[in-house]
Structure formats: structure tokens, C-alpha cells
Amino acid sequence: MQKFKKIFQNTAFVKLFFANITSQLGSIIGLTAFTFYLLDRFSEQPMYATLTELMFSLPTLFLFFLVGVVADRLDRQKVAYYCDVIAALLSIILLGAIYIGWMPLVFAVLFTRSGFQKFFFPAEQGLIQGTLSKEDYGTAAGLNQMIGSMFNLFGTGLGVLVYWGIGVYGAVIIDAISFILSGILIKMGTYSKKAKSPNGEHSLRELNLKFVLTDFKDGLLYILRHKLLMVLIGGFVVLGVVNGGLTVMPIFILKYKLAPSSYEEFAIIFGIVIGAGMLIGSVMAANIVQKMKFYHLIVFGLVLGGSSVIFSSVVTTVWLFFSIMFVLALGIPFINVAIGGWLPAIIDPKMMGRVQGWISPLMMLAHSVTLGFIAIMYPTYMSIEMLYWIVGAMLLFVGMFYFIVLPRISEQKENQDSTLSTSV
Missing domain, CATH: 1.20.1250.20 (MFS general substrate transporter like domains)
Known part of the structure; x- marks a missing residue:
């Protein structure tokens, strides 16, 4: 308990910790609710539910060689912040795409939003590494594992409950709000130059x-x-x-x-x-x-x-x-x-x-x-x-x-x- 008390006295880490939770929350609720929405609306076409999962996973195959480099070469705080801001904007666009009902556009927005989200985690983890001392890394990893287990336990159920209560549009709005809150928390944090840019300052054009x-x-x-x-x-x-x-x-x-x-x-x-x-x-x-x-x-x-x-x-x-x-x-x-x-x-x-x-x-x-x-x-x-x-x-x-x-x-x-x- 003493280790957890110490780590939560670090205000910069606390902001990163809750930014990670809210960002994950936005992803899980929206994806789960949208999957069940497709199963309801296109009951005879289960392929759509599978395609939704693909839109979440496929961007990794296109961006894997860039994600780590961006987190190492650019300002990590800005990378994490803009990932959240862009994900929130795309969630709002997703509302319109679902309303129109044109599935190629819906899947294109999901794919793009997932692609930007892939850059968030390595940038956020880099900030955590530069914010904490080495003896606190294990405690931070344990906390993240605990949160991961909680999402495994209740993530799907939470997404279904949101879908039942306020529908797919409400779930996507919660998505957007979650990403906005995460971005605000990232923006409010104060981090050392070494934590944000351990390899010096670079621009995107220099990569x-x-x-x-x-x-x-x-x-x-x-x-x-x-x-x-x-x-x-x-x-x-x-x-x-x-x-x-x-x-x-x-x-x-x-x-x-x-x-x-x-x-x-x-x-x-x-x-x-x-x-x-x-x-x-x-x-x-x-x-x-x-x-x-x-x-x-x-x-x-x-x-x-x-x-x-x-x-x-x-x-x-x-x-x-x-x-x-x-x-x-x-x-x-x-x-x-x-x-x-x-x-x-x-x-x-x-x-x-x-x-x-x-x-x-x-x-x-x-x-x-x-x-x-x-x-x-x-x-x-x-x-x-x-x-x-x-x-x-x-x-x-x-x-x-x-x-x-x-x-x-x-x-x-x-x-x-x-x-x-x-x-x-």
C-alpha cells in the first residue's frame, strides 16, 4: 500500500494514469456497443461484426513501423494529446456516418480512428517512464495490469449496458467525451523535456x-x-x-x-x-x-x-x-x-x-x-x-x-x- 500511496503522490503520473483509463474506456464502450448494434440491425450478416473488429486491429499492420519511431522522435505529450483530440473528432464524424447508414464510410472512420489511437499508448508509456523513478516502474505496471483485468471483467458488460440504455449514438458520444477528457488530462500534465523528447526535438518531416x-x-x-x-x-x-x-x-x-x-x-x-x-x-x-x-x-x-x-x-x-x-x-x-x-x-x-x-x-x-x-x-x-x-x-x-x-x-x-x- 505504501508503494501505491507514493506513486499517486506524483501528480503527473496521476494525470497519465486516468488519461489511459478514460482513453481505453472510450474505445471499449463504443466498439462493444457498435458490435451489438450491427448484430441487431444486420442479424443475417454476422460478417459486419467481424469487420468491426478488423477495423480495430488492421491499422497495426499498416502503422507498426511508424508508431515506435513517432513516440521516440516527436514530443510525446503532443503525440498523446493529438491522438485523443483526433479520436474525439472522428467519433463525432462516426455519429454522422452511422446516421447516414453507409457502411463503407462507417468502417473507414473506424479504421482511421483506430489508426490514430495506436500512437497513444507508446507515447503515454514513454511519458510514464520519464515521469517515474526506476523503482516505481513495477508498481505502475501492476496498476496497469489491474486496470486491464478490470476492463476484461466488465468492459463488454459496460458496453452492452450503455447500448441498452442510450443506444449506439449515446455510446459513441460517450466515446468522444472520454477521448476529450483523456486529452485534457494529458494537456494539463507537466513533464520534463527528457520525458517528452528523450532523443531531442524533431519535426515530423525529419523522420x-x-x-x-x-x-x-x-x-x-x-x-x-x-x-x-x-x-x-x-x-x-x-x-x-x-x-x-x-x-x-x-x-x-x-x-x-x-x-x-x-x-x-x-x-x-x-x-x-x-x-x-x-x-x-x-x-x-x-x-x-x-x-x-x-x-x-x-x-x-x-x-x-x-x-x-x-x-x-x-x-x-x-x-x-x-x-x-x-x-x-x-x-x-x-x-x-x-x-x-x-x-x-x-x-x-x-x-x-x-x-x-x-x-x-x-x-x-x-x-x-x-x-x-x-x-x-x-x-x-x-x-x-x-x-x-x-x-x-x-x-x-x-x-x-x-x-x-x-x-x-x-x-x-x-x-x-x-x-x-x-x-x-
Whole structure:
């Protein structure tokens, strides 16, 4: 408690903390409400709900090479502030697009707004890094994880309640207000020059695209030269597939199979079930990560998750489906904690940023490809059960692959490190 009290005495951090919450709140409420609006209005065209998720994720694939550079080279406070201001303006434009009812315009606005939002988080995190002392980083990360878990628990339910209470237009207005509040909080903060512009002052015109692409190429070559690292990053790709599928598949199975007349109410409970499972799983994984090999945790999480996804496809009651999804949610944090703890131990600190710069777009590519696959195949060519079988089989296959490959590669890596240490 003393650490939390200390960190909240830093007024600059407090403003950033609540700016992050309000910005996330705006994104979640609007996206959730709009998804349910589409499912109501275009009940026979579930593809529209999938496309909404794609508009949120696809910008990462187009902007991944710019996001980190912009946060490092330009004034971070201005970047975060203008991201919020532009997102608020686009939310107002979105109101008009929904009123007109022209879906290409609606999706174009969603895509553009999501693109600008991608620049907010790295800029905001850079400000936090420059605002806090090193011993406070862990406390700040714990707070952000806590907020993330709360959004997992209640985000979907809050979005549905807003949609029921004031409709899709009211939800988008809340979006705009949330972004405006976040922008005001960012603008009010006082930050050191080092926190805002750690690499000196630059203008947008000075950013060299060739230099940026060269850096990303170096990161890719580093990954390809390190077998263990390459295999582990493959795990993030699998998580991208799971995240992509789980954004729409549970809603579809509730609406079109298990609870057609009350799927919205059950969607709220589903969000709570998943959030609670991931929260409990995170605590369990954190407590045993020091006692087991990383690859044991990864394989356990993949096999548990794959089995749960497959079994959930054949259930005939909502509560049994929720029970199995809770088990899936328990397993996912074991993968996250293990990979997240392993990567810093095997990556050269000089290359960490460039390697991380590849992880997010690879995950999002898998996420987007999965959503695109679902949009094309369901319900014309595949049943909802078949989608669950495919995602579950992928998790099981990768789990078995890791069970065979990771112990050997890990041992080779340890022997190499031991040899280098001895020679030095």
C-alpha cells in the first residue's frame, strides 16, 4: 500500500494514469456497443461484426513501423494529446456516418480512428517512464495490469449496458467525451523535456523512413538468427489467432446456437467469466513461474486451451459453455507469463526494442487473418462448431510441437550461454 500511496503522490503520473483509463474506456464502450448494434440491425450478416473488429486491429499492420519511431522522435505529450483530440473528432464524424447508414464510410472512420489511437499508448508509456523513478516502474505496471483485468471483467458488460440504455449514438458520444477528457488530462500534465523528447526535438518531416525500415530489418534478422527466439515468437502468433477468434466466436455461438433470444445478457456474463479466469490464472502462473521450466508452462497453457476450445464446441447449454471457457481463460496467462518472462532472458538488451517492434504486428496479423477467415467462411462454408475445432486444433498442434522442440532448443541455448560465459 505504501508503494501505491507514493506513486499517486506524483501528480503527473496521476494525470497519465486516468488519461489511459478514460482513453481505453472510450474505445471499449463504443466498439462493444457498435458490435451489438450491427448484430441487431444486420442479424443475417454476422460478417459486419467481424469487420468491426478488423477495423480495430488492421491499422497495426499498416502503422507498426511508424508508431515506435513517432513516440521516440516527436514530443510525446503532443503525440498523446493529438491522438485523443483526433479520436474525439472522428467519433463525432462516426455519429454522422452511422446516421447516414453507409457502411463503407462507417468502417473507414473506424479504421482511421483506430489508426490514430495506436500512437497513444507508446507515447503515454514513454511519458510514464520519464515521469517515474526506476523503482516505481513495477508498481505502475501492476496498476496497469489491474486496470486491464478490470476492463476484461466488465468492459463488454459496460458496453452492452450503455447500448441498452442510450443506444449506439449515446455510446459513441460517450466515446468522444472520454477521448476529450483523456486529452485534457494529458494537456494539463507537466513533464520534463527528457520525458517528452528523450532523443531531442524533431519535426515530423525529419523522420527518415529508410532508417526506420532498416531498424526493423535488423530486428527481423536478429530473430531469424536465434532459433529459440524465433520459436517463442511463433507462440505470439498463435495467441493472435486465439485472440482473433475469441473476439467474435463466443458471441456467434451464443446468438446462433446456445441463447438466440438472450445472447446480449449472456455476453455480459461471458466477459466476467473470461476476465475472472484470466485474473485467477495470472495469479497462479506468477506463483509457480519460478518453480517450473518456462516451456512446461507454455505447453500446459496451450494444451489446456486447445482442449477447452474443442470441448466448448459440442456443449448444448450456456453454463457448461461458460465453465469450459473459464478453464480456457485460466490457461492463457500461463502462456503469457512464461513467454513474457523468457524473452528478456534471451534477448540482447540492445535489440529488445526492435524485437518487440515485430511481436505486435505479427500478433495482429494472425488476429486479422483469423477474423478475415471467419468473415469469409462463416456461416456460408463452415458451421460455428468447425471454427472452434480449427482454433482448438491449432493450439493443440503448437502445444505438441513445443513439447517436442522447446526442451532441446532451450538446452542448446543454455549450453551456448555457458560456453560464452566460460570463455569470457
